[in-house]
Amino acid sequence: MTTYFDHLETRNPADREANLMARLPAQLSHAVANAPAVAHQLQGINAAAVNTRAQLATIPVMRKSSLLELQLANRANDPFGGFAACQFGAQVKRPIHRIFASPGPIYEPEGESNDYARSARGLFAAGLRAGDLVHNSFSYHMTPGAWILDAGAAALGCAVFPAGVGQTEQQVAAMLDLKPVAYVGTPSFLRILLEKADELGTPVTSLKKAMVSGEALPPSVRASFEARGIAAMQCYATADVGLIAYETAVAGVVQLGMMVDENILLEIVRPGTNEPVPVGEVGEVVVTTFNLDYPLVRFGTGDLSAFIAEPSACGRTGQRIRGWLGRADQTAKVKGMFVHPSQVAQVLAKHPEIKRARLVLTNPDQRDAMQLRCEVAGELDVTAVTQSLRDISKLGGEVLAVALGSLPNDGKVIDDQRVYQ
Amino acid sequence: MTTYFDHLETRNPADREANLMARLPAQLSHAVANAPAVAHQLQGINAAAVNTRAQLATIPVMRKSSLLELQLANRANDPFGGFAACQFGAQVKRPIHRIFASPGPIYEPEGESNDYARSARGLFAAGLRAGDLVHNSFSYHMTPGAWILDAGAAALGCAVFPAGVGQTEQQVAAMLDLKPVAYVGTPSFLRILLEKADELGTPVTSLKKAMVSGEALPPSVRASFEARGIAAMQCYATADVGLIAYETAVAGVVQLGMMVDENILLEIVRPGTNEPVPVGEVGEVVVTTFNLDYPLVRFGTGDLSAFIAEPSACGRTGQRIRGWLGRADQTAKVKGMFVHPSQVAQVLAKHPEIKRARLVLTNPDQRDAMQLRCEVAGELDVTAVTQSLRDISKLGGEVLAVALGSLPNDGKVIDDQRVYQ
Numbered sequence: 065m066t067t068y069f070d071h072l073e074t075r076n077p078a079d080r081e082a083n084l085m086a087r088l089p090a091q092l093s094h095a096v097a098n099a100p101a102v103a104h105q106l107q108g109i110n111a112a113a114v115n116t117r118a119q120l121a122t123i124p125v126m127r128k129s130s131l132l133e134l135q136l137a138n139r140a141n142d143p144f145g146g147f148a149a150c151q152f153g154a155q156v157k158r159p160i161h162r163i164f165a166s167p168g169p170i171y172e173p174e175g176e177s178n179d180y181a182r183s184a185r186g187l188f189a190a191g192l193r194a195g196d197l198v199h200n201s202f203s204y205h206m207t208p209g210a211w212i213l214d215a216g217a218a219a220l221g222c223a224v225f226p227a228g229v230g231q232t233e234q235q236v237a238a239m240l241d242l243k244p245v246a247y248v249g250t251p252s253f254l255r256i257l258l259e260k261a262d263e264l265g266t267p268v269t270s271l272k273k274a275m276v277s278g279e280a281l282p283p284s285v286r287a288s289f290e291a292r293g294i295a296a297m298q299c300y301a302t303a304d305v306g307l308i309a310y311e312t313a314v315a316g317v318v319q320l321g322m323m324v325d326e327n328i329l330l331e332i333v334r335p336g337t338n339e340p341v342p343v344g345e346v347g348e349v350v351v352t353t354f355n356l357d358y359p360l361v362r363f364g365t366g367d368l369s370a371f372i373a374e375p376s377a378c379g380r381t382g383q384r385i386r387g388w389l390g391r392a393d394q395t396a397k398v399k400g401m402f403v404h405p406s407q408v409a410q411v412l413a414k415h416p417e418i419k420r421a422r423l424v425l426t427n428p429d430q431r432d433a434m435q436l437r438c439e440v441a442g443e444l445d446v447t448a449v450t451q452s453l454r455d456i457s458k459l460g461g462e463v464l465a466v467a468l469g470s471l472p473n474d475g476k477v478i479d480d481q482r483v484y485q
Numbered sequence: 486m487t488t489y490f491d492h493l494e495t496r497n498p499a500d501r502e503a504n505l506m507a508r509l510p511a512q513l514s515h516a517v518a519n520a521p522a523v524a525h526q527l528q529g530i531n532a533a534a535v536n537t538r539a540q541l542a543t544i545p546v547m548r549k550s551s552l553l554e555l556q557l558a559n560r561a562n563d564p565f566g567g568f569a570a571c572q573f574g575a576q577v578k579r580p581i582h583r584i585f586a587s588p589g590p591i592y593e594p595e596g597e598s599n600d601y602a603r604s605a606r607g608l609f610a611a612g613l614r615a616g617d618l619v620h621n622s623f624s625y626h627m628t629p630g631a632w633i634l635d636a637g638a639a640a641l642g643c644a645v646f647p648a649g650v651g652q653t654e655q656q657v658a659a660m661l662d663l664k665p666v667a668y669v670g671t672p673s674f675l676r677i678l679l680e681k682a683d684e685l686g687t688p689v690t691s692l693k694k695a696m697v698s699g700e701a702l703p704p705s706v707r708a709s710f711e712a713r714g715i716a717a718m719q720c721y722a723t724a725d726v727g728l729i730a731y732e733t734a735v736a737g738v739v740q741l742g743m744m745v746d747e748n749i750l751l752e753i754v755r756p757g758t759n760e761p762v763p764v765g766e767v768g769e770v771v772v773t774t775f776n777l778d779y780p781l782v783r784f785g786t787g788d789l790s791a792f793i794a795e796p797s798a799c800g801r802t803g804q805r806i807r808g809w810l811g812r813a814d815q816t817a818k819v820k821g822m823f824v825h826p827s828q829v830a831q832v833l834a835k836h837p838e839i840k841r842a843r844l845v846l847t848n849p850d851q852r853d854a855m856q857l858r859c860e861v862a863g864e865l866d867v868t869a870v871t872q873s874l875r876d877i878s879k880l881g882g883e884v885l886a887v888a889l890g891s892l893p894n895d896g897k898v899i900d901d902q903r904v905y906q
Contacts, residue, residue, distance in 0.1 A: 159616070161639065195576075206649065227627060
């Protein structure tokens with residue numbers, strides 16, 4: 065029988081949605097009041113009145129690239145560029161507990177709440193329980209990966225060995241001595257540890273469960289863990305928002321896709337735009353958090369995924385998404401000029417008869433060429449659209465009408481097919 | 486004016502001593518009841534009746550080398566060899582929170598208490614305060630160094646950037662972006678970071694305080710930090726017992742030696758024996774902790790130091806010790822046989838007229854030779870002592886009577902002067 069982390073996971077979906085919507089006004093008001101960059105993002109919007117997905121969709125998506133730009137622009141005064149609602153200093157309301165740098169020049173604050181990145185729910189679904197010893201092979205240095213899962217393991221009541229990265233032989237020795245039942249880290253490093261132990265003639269046999277993340281888990285690698293008696297499950301988390309979604313299983317059978325965490329609001333948005341796509345369509349994962357210390361609103365992760373309509377057989381009633389389907393940031397350089405997905409969105413905004421579009425880049429004879437393929441129900445004014453494309457992109461391109469539903473469902477707004485020889 | 490971490494630091498010394506003695510019976514009883522290896526160590530001793538230093542001295546010192554042996558012997562059942570009073574498993578009374586490996590095959594448990602290693606007091610004396618941003622350049626991987634100071638910084642209300650080791654340029658970049666006021670880590674790595682920043686043309690100017698540890702802080706290096714406006718203070722901590730002692734200052738002037746932490750019981754013991762030495766004499770640092778999760782009793786750190794009789798001008802009334810004066814483990818191999826400081830102690834036990842002794846090892850013509858120099862008030866029965874030395878060490882050696890107080894006060898029981906060419 066499947067056990068659940070809490071009753072939230074098996075709620076009536078309508079209750080979950082109503083709860084998320086009910087929490088939005090207070091969270092957005094808090095963000096606007098305490099995080100200047102979010103206040104700027106929500107300019108002209110009454111945060112306290114946002115309590116539907118439609119209203120939420122009126123808020124511009126804050127993409128990771130923009131967050132970085134804003135951090136860099138305001139760095140002298142505030143390393144977080146106005147996105148944090150927690151502060152440095154004594155006797156502040158929300159003290160900063162730790163700071164992480166991930167990637168490179170982007171900084172994220174960790175506040176003082178337990179399991180600040182909500183990973184305990186995902187670890188529970190992966191089978192971890194109070195009293196388990198967890199070998200954590202993510203890095204604790206600078207980046208938050210290890211800390212996100214360390215905090216969740218602590219919240220579950222697990223003991224953690226903070227192994228970190230590298231030092232393969234010492235990690236194997238510690239595994240043999242301490243006999244951890246669980247591993248967290250990348251799947252490739254787990255494989256390296258297991259194979260090193262085999263090579264030394266002292267196989268690691270204590271591991272029964274693993275929460276892997278940070279890279280793809282190919283089915284063959286999952287099967288190789290399974291053959292050793294290790295049930296490996298994946299989660300999807302980012303440095304900015306923490307746990308986003310996690311795999312679930314029924315009687316050892318891993319279910320399709322991932323379950324969205326109960327305490328975030330996830331949207332799938334057409335890349336380069338602010339508009340949610342229909343269920344099933346691939347788009348960018350956009351997250352609104354309920355984190356009081358780092359209250360990101362409509363944060364564009366840059367990752368592509370899609371909602372799965374069917375409920376999970378695991379009994380959890382939450383929204384499901386497909387795994388990671390690529391990067392949404394499809395900005396390309398054409399004839400030396402940048403072309404952004406948002407420019408394609410601008411063309412569509414001028415021509416509402418276009419339902420979806422895809423800018424295909426090719427380079428026959430090593431010369432860049434663009435073709436804008438437009439799904440339309442009826443007629444397309446090719447001349448007008450060609451002119452709009454030129455006005456907006458400053459580049460010439462061909463415009464082609466295609467049948468409704470004929471473009472691939474892969475989240476690509478700019479499809480770069482150029483080949484360099 | 487000097488400020489203090491709490492009122493404990495300025496207590497009447499007699500009150501401090503009375504308080505430590507009053508806490509001993511409960512702590513030792515707890516250790517005996519919950520840590521089988523400590524129960525074995527205290528065999529035949531009524532733990533609940535130990536409330537003087539003299540009674541404490543009847544308990545055999547548990548040296549780090551013995552702790553390792555016991556851990557190795559019991560590893561199959563318990564990685565901590567019976568020394569931990571916290572447990573794995575769900576619904577246990579004292580759950581293990583984290584496990585560290587330091588050095589190599591020795592494991593230490595961290596329980597759930599805040600600032601488990603008591604470093605906040607030392608960080609406070611180094612000038613750290615709530616709201617300070619601390620750049621932590623100790624490693625969080627496997628070993629507890631970074632965690633000991635991370636926990637203390639959190640207890641003080643500081644924010645921490647977990648920088649870890651290596652990645653020098655990224656650490657410099659983070660320092661320039663985040664502008665930490667405090668550094669914790671080794672002094673040599675601080676120097677590397679500062680010089681790298683200079684070299685890049687972007688000197689780090691935000692740092693004002695540093696808590697350095699893990700290696701010696703030469704006066705020239707301290708002065709170079711001082712010249713940059715960074716007040717660097719040292720602490721002495723070990724993986725097993727956490728903070729042992731810390732430097733204090735008066736109006737920026739660092740005081741001699743180090744102040745012993747308020748919540749440990751520290752003895753200086755003649756190497757190889759269980760006997761405390763008089764104040765001022767160099768010997769091994771032996772610590773009894775009041776940690777409920779890892780209740781080490783008379784733990785021999787293997788480090789040499791000595792009590793300082795005079796009180797500190799900083800106003801703290803605690804016991805003071807000189808800094809690290811070398812290693813107490815003077816086991817040597819002579820003509821292929823191990824000679825231990827405890828064997829020298831056995832010779833002395835058979836001949837109470839010897840007040841102190843020192844076994845000097847030399848190798849004239851590349852052949853090992855031993856000379857036992859004995860401080861005696863009156864006559865020495867050289868023949869009898871020579872026989873005792875042979876009986877106990879299985880090795881022949883010369884015995885020499887020397888004047889009382891003529892042997893150097895450096896904690897050396899075995900002085901290995903051999904030169905290999």
